[in-house]
Amino acid sequence: xxxxxxxxxxxxxxxxxxxxxxxxxxxxxxxxxxxxxxxxxxxxxxxxxxxxxxxxxxxxxxxxxxxxxxxxxxxxxxxxxxxxxxxxxxxxxxxxxxxxxxxxxxxxxxxxxxxxxxxxxxxxxxxxxxxxxxxx
Numbered sequence: 001x002x003x004x005x006x007x008x009x010x011x012x013x014x015x016x017x018x019x020x021x022x023x024x025x026x027x028x029x030x031x032x033x034x035x036x037x038x039x040x041x042x043x044x045x046x047x048x049x050x051x052x053x054x055x056x057x058x059x060x061x062x063x064x065x066x067x068x069x070x071x072x073x074x075x076x077x078x079x080x081x082x083x084x085x086x087x088x089x090x091x092x093x094x095x096x097x098x099x100x101x102x103x104x105x106x107x108x109x110x111x112x113x114x115x116x117x118x119x120x121x122x123x124x125x126x127x128x129x130x131x132x133x134x135x136x
Contacts, residue, residue: 014063014080016089021059025078025085028065034077036070087124 017025027043028035041052056076059065064085067074106123107115115123 014088016092017059017062017064017085020055021062021064024055024059025064026082028076028078029082032078034068034075037074037076040076 024040024044027040037052037056040056041049044052047055056065056067056074060067064078064080065076066079067076069075107113
């Protein structure tokens, strides 16, 4: 399986998830109150127990998960939301492709050196609306 770029993601200051790690996180993100290792492992019957533990350990090391021991099992909680991860990936891709952040390009277009946090949020909301319109 090809590895994803492990460069730090701009918004969250974390490394990108590998495809296998992302599979696990997609399941965990669907359970905002966390989920036990017993339940999580059931989603990956083709992975050996050691593989499951290594993947989850790597995700924890990257800072996306935290775990808590409850009885004989671990309970996993996401630290970074799926939307924050996806936004950071999009921003990282944009910077990688164009060499600048979208905010800096928009600021330059507006004749400014930087955009305020509020302006950046409005800009991303606008882009999200555009995306939704193209999906229709």
